[in-house]
Amino acid sequence: MNIGVIFAGGVGSRMHTKDKPKQFLNIFNKPVIIHTLEHFQNNENIDAVVIACVESYLDLMNELVAKYRMDKVRKIVPGGETGQLSIYNGLCAAAEVAGNEKSIVLIHDGVRPLINSQLLTDNIETVKKFGNCITAGIVKETIVVIDDDYAIQEVPSRAHSRVAKAPQSFWLDDILGTHKKAMSEGITNSIDSCTLMQQYGYTMHMIDGPYENIKITTPDDFFTMRAILETKENEQIYLE
Numbered sequence: 001m002n003i004g005v006i007f008a009g010g011v012g013s014r015m016h017t018k019d020k021p022k023q024f025l026n027i028f029n030k031p032v033i034i035h036t037l038e039h040f041q042n043n044e045n046i047d048a049v050v051i052a053c054v055e056s057y058l059d060l061m062n063e064l065v066a067k068y069r070m071d072k073v074r075k076i077v078p079g080g081e082t083g084q085l086s087i088y089n090g091l092c093a094a095a096e097v098a099g100n101e102k103s104i105v106l107i108h109d110g111v112r113p114l115i116n117s118q119l120l121t122d123n124i125e126t127v128k129k130f131g132n133c134i135t136a137g138i139v140k141e142t143i144v145v146i147d148d149d150y151a152i153q154e155v156p157s158r159a160h161s162r163v164a165k166a167p168q169s170f171w172l173d174d175i176l177g178t179h180k181k182a183m184s185e186g187i188t189n190s191i192d193s194c195t196l197m198q199q200y201g202y203t204m205h206m207i208d209g210p211y212e213n214i215k216i217t218t219p220d221d222f223f224t225m226r227a228i229l230e231t232k233e234n235e236q237i238y239l240e
Contacts, residue, residue, distance in 0.1 A: 001103040002124050003172070004040040004049040004072075005090040007079060008033050008061070008110030021054055022216055023110040024064075027226050032216055033061070034068050035113035035229075040106075041072050043117045045124050048097050050075040051110070052090035082189040084196070088179045094172060104128070105175060106167040107193050111216040114228060115167070119209050123169040130205035132170045134194045137163035138208055162206055165213050168193045174202070 008023040023033040040046045049070070053061040055078040065073045075093040079086035087107055094105050104127045106120060119135065126133035139161040145154040175193060178200050182190065190196040198204055212228050214221055 001047045001098050001101045002045055003094045003097060003103055003105050004046055004120075004167075005052070005087065005094050005105045005107045006033075006036065006040070006049060006110050007052045007083065007086040007090055007107070008054065021057065022222070024057065024060060025216075025222065027222070028229060030068075031064060032113055032225075033110045034064060034070070036108070036110050036115075037065075037068075037070050037073070039113075039115050039117060039120060040108075041070050043120045045121050046072060046106075048072055048074045048094075050077065050090050050093040050097060052077050052079045052086040052093070053110075054079050083192075084179070084182075084188055084190045087193060088176075088183070091172065091176045091179060095176060098172060103172040104169060105172045106169045107175070108167040109215055112166050112213060113216070114210065114212045114214060114225060116210060119213075120167065122207055123167050126205060126207055127169050127171065131174070132168075132197065132202065132205055134168050134204050134206045135165045135209040135213065136206040137165045137213060138211060139163060140211075162208075164192065164194050164206075165209055165215075166192075170197065178202070 024031050040049050049072045051061060051073060053076055058076060058078065061076050074097045077089050077093045080089050091105065104124055106123050123133045123135065139158050142158060143156050143161050144152050147153050178197055181200060182196055194204055214224060216222055216225055
């Protein structure tokens with residue numbers, strides 16, 4: 001079974017929204033989280049989806065799933081105090097959905113909607129081949145490593161540098177077991193699943209994803225997403 005684990009537990013503090021978290025903001029009359037979920041809903045390789053949602057918005061999330069007929073969504077559970085704990089809650093829900101079936105989970109940000117169906121399929125196939133799959137972003141500018149005094153220590157090769165994005169995909173047993181081990185050792189705020197898995201000895205495998213695969217975190221990101229979607233819509237019209 002292939003299960004999308006979508007975490008939407010953030011409250012959008014950097015977005016400075018007035019009345020709702022960023023995942024529920026509308027772009028083209030549709031919430032950001034629905035733009036994201038549609039990729040999982042429409043991919044034939046995805047069997048089920050679980051969502052870890054900010055607790056005070058569980059009712060709204062359930063309403064949106066029903067309104068937009070996201071019938072692959074099997075469970076919606078409260079998020080945690082940190083991103084790591086939100087993902088853990090989602091993984092536990094995925095384990096309930098999977099039962100005893102060996103499963104792959106695709107962990108994805110609810111506010112990262114500019115992906116595509118092929119990326120999800122590629123993640124699944126890469127997990128089957130290498131045991132995990134981290135979606136990467138190609139680096140277009142020079143990266144430098146600095147010390148605490150801002151002195152440059154290293155200039156890595158751009159060709160061999162990547163930005164870790166999402167989905168980040170694993171065998172469910174591997175990632176859930178690692179989360180449980182980390183929590184037993186008091187680790188509850190790891191930056192992402194890739195970092196956590198590498199910390200516990202797993203070798204991570206990356207694939208390049210679309211450059212526009214941004215996370216909607218700030219107002220600039222919101223306007224960028226709107227512009228990209230408008231461009232795609234216009235391309236469709238002119239191609240016809």
